[in-house]
Amino acid sequence: GAMAELERGGSAHAFASGMAAIHAALLAAGARAGTRVVAALDAYGATVTLTQRLLTELGAQVRLVDVSDLPLLETLLAETRPVALLAETISNALLKVADIAALAELAHRHGAQLLIDNTFASPYLCNPLTLGADFVIHSATKYIGGHGDVMAGVVVTSAENRKKLYELNKLVGGVLGPFEAWLAMRGCKTLSLRVRQQCVNAARISEWLAAHPKIARVNYPGLTSHRQHDLAQRLFGERGFGGMLSFEIANAGRAEVFRFMEALQLCLPATTLGDVYTLMLHPATTSHRALTAEERARVGIGEGLVRLSAGIEDVNDIIADLHQALARIA
Structure with a gap:
């Protein structure tokens, strides 16, 4: 509830880590064998590995692109018609900034849902759902927890996507424990x-x-x-x-x-x-x-x-x- 309010979304789901959250969001967006996913080239290394290696091994096609190059991105989206476009508000390591509203417009025009990892910005700086994103992901281990003593992940999305995420969370079992949830909640307050x-x-x-x-x-x-x-x-x-x-x-x-x-x-x-x-x-x-x-x-x-x-x-x-x-x- 607190995260849904902070991110101005319909519902929030807590996971055992940020990677569990990203994995679930990609599946909820429809990443399956035979589908295509486009992801930011300069994202967190584990995100790139998850998409490039794991999703690819499971039969999805993944393309990495510099999401700050909008004409190139549009060409790729038109060519691949992906189910999901994944980017970071502020990219991990090189601090590139995503034009979320432009990405949402392009993604939706080509039939994709937009997933934004908002970990680096935190909800204090940016609320991607208000700019057109479909899923917002956090490694709550970072700014949300804020004290380096909890591992957690969060996906915030619309009420429509709620059921898919709930089912996935239940089936895959990457749920957050109650004590970790309490620590993350304490972090939200400051x-x-x-x-x-x-x-x-x-x-x-x-x-x-x-x-x-x-x-x-x-x-x-x-x-x-x-x-x-x-x-x-x-x-x-x-x-x-x-x-x-x-x-x-x-x-x-x-x-x-x-x-x-x-x-x-x-x-x-x-x-x-x-x-x-x-x-x-x-x-x-x-x-x-x-x-x-x-x-x-x-x-x-x-x-x-x-x-x-x-x-x-x-x-x-x-x-x-x-x-x-x-x-x-x-």
Whole structure:
């Protein structure tokens, strides 16, 4: 109920993880043997693997595409007539922003349902159902739970899709336990407070990094240098640009990135996000490790890329930690 209200949807269904939620939403949208699915090229690595490998092995055809290239996407949708188009509000690792209203219009014109993973934005910044999405998915492990102590997933959809999801949840059994549901519910109560501060911190951190000589590139929708800054401003700019960012350390390979991450004292290296603590990870060896080196190169996930999830600490402490850790690499 709380998630349905937060996302302005007809009904919400809780799952044991974000991946269980995505899997169920794809099945509810009609992904089966002989059908086609189009997914964002730069989505979370496990999402790409789920669609590319598992759905393909089960007999569905999956095409990956840069969803920010609308003419290319339209051509592909017209060609494939998929049952589902899957994208992320803000993409995992490269922070690309999806034009949800345009995606919904294109998907519906070509007979597909639109599935949006809203994990990176959280319901505080964006409500994709109000922009035309058919299913909204969250790894509630992240911003919804908010304290790094619960694993959960949520799918919010219309009243019409409710029955399909309910049946799937029952049959496949990826249901959320009562204690985890209670923890996620506790997280909902402080969501707006936490995300507001995380947005403020991420904005300051991204500006500081952008001016640092050892940083080649910063991906953050709040920076005017971001390719889709205007779209982000339109979608959620009034509230902030999210707590997630990523940056490329200049001329750094895996060894330099690991040296930087091992030198951190306040920020924690961790394979999650949306926590009250500032967390960092190396996408090439964690979130996108299941992709081949060629697949990562195609997406733009380099060896020098670091993903940062801003916490709610004093931003000057976070920046001081980044400063001393960057000083450790030649």
